[in-house]
Amino acid sequence: MTSSIPSAVTVPSNNVVPSTSTTTEPSTSAEPVAVAVEDSSNLDNDLLDILGIDPTTDKKYGKDLHKDLSVRLQHWTTVGLDKDLKKELKDRYLTPGNCKLIDPPILNAEMKAAISDINVKRDKAIEAKQKVLTSAIVCLGEAITLLLPSKDKDTNLIKLLMDAIRIICECQHSD
Incomplete structure (x- = not known):
């Protein structure tokens, strides 16, 4: 029953x-x-x-984004970018000559020989992620560079872009 x-x-x-x-x-x-x-x-x-x-x-949320942007951001963060688009973006935003230190460090041959294969694979994965972050930093840097010489500077937009670039640089640094 x-x-x-x-x-x-x-x-x-x-x-x-x-x-x-x-x-x-x-x-x-x-x-x-x-x-x-x-x-x-x-x-x-x-x-x-x-x-x-x-x-x-407990979770606090910020202002809502435009719905069409929100859908895309959530998709890309949960599914990832298409392989071709990811390559295209990395090729489009190359490291500037006057900002070489934003590139991830490459594991030298002596260190590679001294560590286990698992650690070499782990380092390669971190390096690949850092290369994507480098592309994002360069993209934002180019946008800020376009805005800085403008006579009618949108300081709110520059502040948002600078906050984004700082956050991404911190991700790059912490890895």
């Missing part, structure tokens, strides 16, 4: 479980017994304090 409570958890009937039905007899059949799951709105403040802060409410 099962209860028709909408939010129910099914447990084996041979366990001692408080019944939600009107009868007080324990079930002896092999059928599962439904147990109602309590809604947290019924809990008093002392119990909610013991449980702690709801972790799903």
Whole structure:
């Protein structure tokens, strides 16, 4: 026998479980017994304090982006860029001659010979990621370079671009 409570958890009937039905007899059949799951709105403040802060409410979000931009950003961060587009972007935004240190360092032959293959592969993966970050830094740098000599500088736009480039440079540095 099962209860028709909408939010129910099914447990084996041979366990001692408080019944939600009107009868007080324990079930002896092999059928599962439904147990109602309590809604947290019924809990008093002392119990909610013991449980702690709801972790799903801790996350703070910023301003919404344009919906067409949002869809693309979420897709690219969860699926990644198409292989050809990724190569095209890396080829388009080459490291400037006056800013060579933004390129990732290359593991020299002596170090490569001294470390395990797993560590060499790990270093190659970090290097590949850093090359993508370099392309992003160069792209933003070119945009800022276009804006700086303008007579009517949009300082808010330059500030946003500078914040983005700083964040990406920090990612590059931390790797």
